[in-house]
Amino acid sequence: MHILPKSGLPRLVEALGEQHELYGPILHEVSGDALFEKLADPAALRLDAPIPYIPPKAAVFPHFEEILHYAYDRDSKKVDIARTDLVRPKALIGVRSCDLTGLACLDRFYLGQEFVDEVYRDHRRRTFIVANTCLGPFPQCFCVCTDSGPYAVEGYDLNLTDLGDHYLVESGSEKGAALAARLGLAPAGADAAGRRDAAVNASIASFDPAARENKAWISRAVNRLTTGFVKNETWEYIGHQCFECGACSYVCPTCSCFNIEDVTPAEGPTGRIRTWDSCSFEGYSRMAGEHNPRRPIEDRRNKRFFCKLSYSQSKKYLRPGCVGCGRCARVCPGDIGLPNVVQYIRRETTGR
Amino acid sequence: MAESPLNAIVTVPAVAEITEIKDEIEEVRTFYFSFDHPELERSFRARSGQFIMCTVFGAGEFAVSLPFSPENDRRHLSVRRVGKVTDGLHALRPGDKIGIRGPFGNGFPFDAIKGRNMVVIAGGIGLIPLRSTLVHALQHRADFGRIILLYGARSSRDLMYLSQIEDWRKTEGFEAFLTIDRAEPGWAGEVGFVHTLIEKAKVPVENTVAFVCGPPIMFNANIKELTGRGLKDEFIFSTLERHMKCGIGKCQHCAIGRTLVCTDGPVYTYKQLKTLGEQI
Ligand code: SF4
Ligand code: SF4
Numbered sequence: 001m002h003i004l005p006k007s008g009l010p011r012l013v014e015a016l017g018e019q020h021e022l023y024g025p026i027l028h029e030v031s032g033d034a035l036f037e038k039l040a041d042p043a044a045l046r047l048d049a050p051i052p053y054i055p056p057k058a059a060v061f062p063h064f065e066e067i068l069h070y071a072y073d074r075d076s077k078k079v080d081i082a083r084t085d086l087v088r089p090k091a092l093i094g095v096r097s098c099d100l101t102g103l104a105c106l107d108r109f110y111l112g113q114e115f116v117d118e119v120y121r122d123h124r125r126r127t128f129i130v131a132n133t134c135l136g137p138f139p140q141c142f143c144v145c146t147d148s149g150p151y152a153v154e155g156y157d158l159n160l161t162d163l164g165d166h167y168l169v170e171s172g173s174e175k176g177a178a179l180a181a182r183l184g185l186a187p188a189g190a191d192a193a194g195r196r197d198a199a200v201n202a203s204i205a206s207f208d209p210a211a212r213e214n215k216a217w218i219s220r221a222v223n224r225l226t227t228g229f230v231k232n233e234t235w236e237y238i239g240h241q242c243f244e245c246g247a248c249s250y251v252c253p254t255c256s257c258f259n260i261e262d263v264t265p266a267e268g269p270t271g272r273i274r275t276w277d278s279c280s281f282e283g284y285s286r287m288a289g290e291h292n293p294r295r296p297i298e299d300r301r302n303k304r305f306f307c308k309l310s311y312s313q314s315k316k317y318l319r320p321g322c323v324g325c326g327r328c329a330r331v332c333p334g335d336i337g338l339p340n341v342v343q344y345i346r347r348e349t350t351g352r
Numbered sequence: 353m354a355e356s357p358l359n360a361i362v363t364v365p366a367v368a369e370i371t372e373i374k375d376e377i378e379e380v381r382t383f384y385f386s387f388d389h390p391e392l393e394r395s396f397r398a399r400s401g402q403f404i405m406c407t408v409f410g411a412g413e414f415a416v417s418l419p420f421s422p423e424n425d426r427r428h429l430s431v432r433r434v435g436k437v438t439d440g441l442h443a444l445r446p447g448d449k450i451g452i453r454g455p456f457g458n459g460f461p462f463d464a465i466k467g468r469n470m471v472v473i474a475g476g477i478g479l480i481p482l483r484s485t486l487v488h489a490l491q492h493r494a495d496f497g498r499i500i501l502l503y504g505a506r507s508s509r510d511l512m513y514l515s516q517i518e519d520w521r522k523t524e525g526f527e528a529f530l531t532i533d534r535a536e537p538g539w540a541g542e543v544g545f546v547h548t549l550i551e552k553a554k555v556p557v558e559n560t561v562a563f564v565c566g567p568p569i570m571f572n573a574n575i576k577e578l579t580g581r582g583l584k585d586e587f588i589f590s591t592l593e594r595h596m597k598c599g600i601g602k603c604q605h606c607a608i609g610r611t612l613v614c615t616d617g618p619v620y621t622y623k624q625l626k627t628l629g630e631q632i
Contacts, residue, residue: 068364072409072449079367079388079409079449114615115600118363257604260597262412270410277603303607312610 001192002169002185004160009167012130013042013093015183020091020128023059025049036092047094047160050138051325055099055253056092057106060123063250064275067119067260071269083118084271089126095156097149098141098325100131102253104155105317109256113316119274128175131156135199137207140326142339144207145218148323151200161196168196218309221345222320226311234344235302241334246278248304248337251327254317255307279303305341359397362600365407365451366392372446376430376512380477381442382419384428385450397422399459400484401591401619404429405599407451411440415596415606417481417618418455421488430480430512456599457618460485460589462495465561468587469497471553473574475546475566476505479512481591481618482565490523497560499523500553504531504546504570508539529553547573550581557582563589564622575622585623592618 022039025046036052070081110117134150143149152159157176160167168188171177224230249255259277264270307313308321322338329337372384387393400421407413414437419430433442470489472482489499505511520526529549531542564574594606594613601615609628
């Protein structure tokens with residue numbers, strides 16, 4: 001463990017900037033919203049910014065990405081086809097614990113199953129992560145219920161915990177340790193771990209009691225949903241609340257569905273484009289010839305909650321698929337963010 | 353970080369040439385192909401029942417079950433025109449190139465069913481993904497008891513692979529029953545829905561496995577008939593088609609129940625299908 005004086009943060013950022021594109025939280029100059037973006041100006045980095053609107057997953061699983069391109073000349077029968085490799089090393093600075101856990105879910109899903117997603121792998125191979133401990137929750141947060149915060153225990157290269165006039169720096173990888181050594185950071189004193197734990201405990205204590213109470217209910221929802229005990233009426237109610245806008249999928253740190261389309265511009269090669277997709281969209285499971293096996297919205301809607309909470313999906317993530325960031329609750333116009341869905345499942349049994 | 357362990361083409365399609373095109377039935381054509389790369393042409397292996405992702409350059413990519421058997425069978429795809437990408441494929445001519453990723457999916461469990469009677473029940477183009485079960489069984493005649501094909505379509509013009517079925521009849525002990533929905537002049541086969549052939553063919557229940565594929569109504573009628581006669585759910589197999597984008601279990605478009613058709617399927621037992629709780 002090391003100490004980084006707050007005045008030394010720009011040095012850390014600058015060192016990372018030598019070999020990486022820099023990404024981190026900023027505050028939008030007009031709206032004031034927190035965004036996690038490529039830093040045009042490293043000085044704009046705000047580690048104290050609230051949880052960003054779109055999670056950092058967008059840096060390693062871009063909303064829109066060309067994965068390969070080809071040109072086929074029918075006269076000569078010649079095909080030129082190649083991966084589009086625009087992936088440059090990226091440093092994600094100031095990743096909060098929920099979002100870091102989200103990346104762990106994506107890693108296990110994209111890299112840890114039968115097949116490896118090579119596009120995602122190429123992003124992740126070239127990612128440096130600086131995590132950031134949350135000293136207190138934002139109104140939407142319930143990571144304490146989903147075992148994903150407010151302090152990260154793994155998955156980072158460096159982790160920063162704000163301890164007043166300095167950050168406590170922990171390294172979680174060889175890359176991270178090498179950078180700490182290169183910057184010549186001072187070793188932390190013997191009391192550092194104790195002070196960090198006090199800060200983390202104070203953070204946990206300041207979560208809304210309702211968020212903490214929900215904890216037991218999330219595991220019970222996992223159970224009821226996995227064993228098929230959630231009533232059809234409940235799914236229908238949830239389904240009818242859904243506007244099919246897809247916002248929940250876009251803001252969720254663990255939503256990973258994508259669509260692929262070959263797009264031919266007026267000139268030049270065809271690009272194979274991969275974009276984010278959402279199971280709430282009507283066209284999501286439609287097959288050529290218009291047969292749609294998952295038609296009613298309640299079918300598509302409960303798919304999302306199976307993904308986040310069912311045991312079978314948890315096996316792919318090695319944990320539940322919800323990391324408690326609360327984003328879906330904030331954006332959903334139908335008021336069926338994940339915490340509310342857990343409430344509905346709870347009401348089914350308790351009547352309140 | 354990990355690599356995909358299997359000998360499959362995962363991301364960038366391999367280029368293949370269409371060597372011959374055959375019209376099968378209305379809107380369905382068979383495309384014979386070979387890989388441009390000689391090494392791949394030699395080493396490409398797919399299990400019966402797997403599928404590939406086929407790129408039609410400029411139009412896009414689609415998932416298609418492999419109709420051919422890994423041994424002594426020409427590589428080909430039989431594809432119905434249903435939309436933009438398959439339209440694009442149908443517009444191609446011999447000598448044109450396509451792209452291929454795969455093979456993906458689980459395939460048929462031949463080892464587990466050795467020694468049993470095999471009944472293949474297909475409706476219309478449902479015979480395409482089941483073709484390789486017959487080729488395999490006939491090539492390994494001694495591994496199976498009775499080998500029975502029950503095949504039906506709306507009219508005689510909607511029956512696939514008719515000349516091949518005639519060839520297969522030359523294999524000793526292969527029984528094929530063909531039916532069409534309504535009588536036609538000159539038609540010598542049966543008339544009526546496919547499931548009525550189960551009785552006519554005296555399909556055994558003991559020591560039997562059935563492979564069933566076709567439109568939902570046909571599928572359900574046959575399942576009802578087979579299970580009604582006592583064939584167990586775990587001895588009935590089917591293969592599913594779904595909207596797919598990646599083929600490798602990532603895009604999640606083909607999720608059915610708690611499984612993904614691309615990596616957990618496309619071959620399922622009826623016992624599994626029943627628990628998936630979604631429309632098949
Ligand atoms: S389901 Fe909602 S609260 Fe859970 S991780 Fe996704 S966006 Fe966050
Ligand atoms: S944000 Fe809400 S309304 Fe929009 S798709 Fe998701 S669940 Fe439906």
